[in-house]
Every structure is written in structure tokens, then in C-alpha cells.
Amino acid sequence: MTMELTSTGVPVRRLVQDRHVVEYVLIRERRNSLAATVYPSRVLLVKAPQEVADVRIEDFLRRKLCWILKQQRYFAQFKPPGKKQYVSGETFRYRGRTYKLLVSRRAKAERVALRHGVLTVFTASAGSPAHVRALLSHWYAQRAREVFSARLAECVQQFDYRDVPGLVIRRATRRWGSYSRKTHRIMLNLELIKVAVRHLDYVVMHELCHVAHKNHGSAFYRLLESKLPHWEKLKAELELNLFG
Numbered sequence: 001m002t003m004e005l006t007s008t009g010v011p012v013r014r015l016v017q018d019r020h021v022v023e024y025v026l027i028r029e030r031r032n033s034l035a036a037t038v039y040p041s042r043v044l045l046v047k048a049p050q051e052v053a054d055v056r057i058e059d060f061l062r063r064k065l066c067w068i069l070k071q072q073r074y075f076a077q078f079k080p081p082g083k084k085q086y087v088s089g090e091t092f093r094y095r096g097r098t099y100k101l102l103v104s105r106r107a108k109a110e111r112v113a114l115r116h117g118v119l120t121v122f123t124a125s126a127g128s129p130a131h132v133r134a135l136l137s138h139w140y141a142q143r144a145r146e147v148f149s150a151r152l153a154e155c156v157q158q159f160d161y162r163d164v165p166g167l168v169i170r171r172a173t174r175r176w177g178s179y180s181r182k183t184h185r186i187m188l189n190l191e192l193i194k195v196a197v198r199h200l201d202y203v204v205m206h207e208l209c210h211v212a213h214k215n216h217g218s219a220f221y222r223l224l225e226s227k228l229p230h231w232e233k234l235k236a237e238l239e240l241n242l243f244g
Helices: 054-063 065-076 129-158 190-194 197-212 218-227 231-239
Strands: 002-005 011-017 020-029 035-038 044-049 091-094 097-104 111-115 118-122 166-170 177-180 185-189
Touching: 011 054, 020 054, 020 065, 020 231, 035 065, 044 054, 054 065, 091 129, 091 190, 111 129, 118 129, 129 166, 129 185, 129 190, 129 197, 177 197, 185 190, 185 197, 190 197, 197 218, 197 231
Parallel strands: 020 044, 097 118, 166 185
Antiparallel strands: 002 011, 011 020, 035 044, 091 097, 111 118, 177 185
């Protein structure tokens, strides 16, 4: 068994068995048994009790090797999602769930509504993909402001801070969030509106800990652990896009 880091910093382990190379992410948590899940991205996530030895985990994976390979072959047959066309039938994520898009043209008013499990874009025009994208982007931004503000207000109650940090929302390509000591504001990535609340809360709690500790030192992680004991599991899920 070998181990390396992905570009996101998540440890990836590697097991070689019968000419097969199995890569997996290991999360240790409070549980009584081992469990393995293969996601559509073909990422293998293994959950194990805190005290279980690596050799037992490897034996577990060897016993499940046929099932793991079968699952990965199944997901491999599907083409990866291409660039969004913003047409009816496509899927979009919101708060950890996936919804089908319905474009309703010639509507009296332009708006976006989520109801009955369908994300509907009402447009008064012919509804070009660019226009639908603009309406949907505006809706995501509005919802992000409401949801992020509420989660920040909720999470900050776990800290004894006199002043609640301000909130900035923007699109970012390299980070989920950041904290500026100069402006006393937390930046959250707009893409977080697409993930489950538990993953959003992890990012918020992480940045709130930076209010007290600038760097990722031992004091920072002690504070984060005390506020969010399962933060490592949430971080791994978020960075690997394993949203539930």
C-alpha cells in the first residue's frame, strides 16, 4: 500500500492486487465497521473505525475487489458531463441535491423557481442559452446571499466573537473561502450554494476559526476540532465533490 496527495491535498492510498491498482480515500471516524462506496466519478471512499489497522483495511478491500471493479466499470461507461447548454433536461445542483432544468418560454415575468423537484426558468423571450444562463446565475447569487448569511449567523454563535465578520460572495477557482483580517470579512465561493449545508458549514467554521488564528497551526486545528469534530470527513467529501 502506498499513499500520495491529490492536487487538493486529500490523501489518496493505493493498493495493488492481482495486477489491479485500486486507489481510495480513507476516512476514519466513530463507527463499528468498515464500509466502501464507489461514486460516479469512480472515486472509492473507505470509511473505517478509528482504531482499525491498515492491514485490516487492505484485507477488506481485497475481499471486495471484484465488487469495486464492477462498480467502477459501470460508472466508466457514462460520458463525463460536458459544458452546460442551459436547455431543458439538463441537471443542476443546489444545496447538495440535483434538479432537472425546465425552460418555460413566453412567460409573463422572468424568474427562476424551484418546485416539485424541478428548477424552472421562466423567460419572457425566446430564451437563448445565454439568457437562461444569466437568469440562473442571478438566481444562484440571490440564494447564496440568503443562505450564506443565515449559515454565518448560525455558526458564529459557537464563538465568543464581539464583532460578527462581514460576508463577501464571489466566484473563485482555487479556494472555497478565505478570511481577511484587514477588512474582517469572510469570502465564500459562490459555488458553495450547490453543496450540502454540512459542507457549507464546514467552510464557514473553518474561516471563523481563522478570526482567532491566522495560520493553520496546532491552535487553529484544536479550535476547529472542538467546534466541528468531523471536519476531516467533511473536508474530504467537499474536495472530492462527494456531496452526500
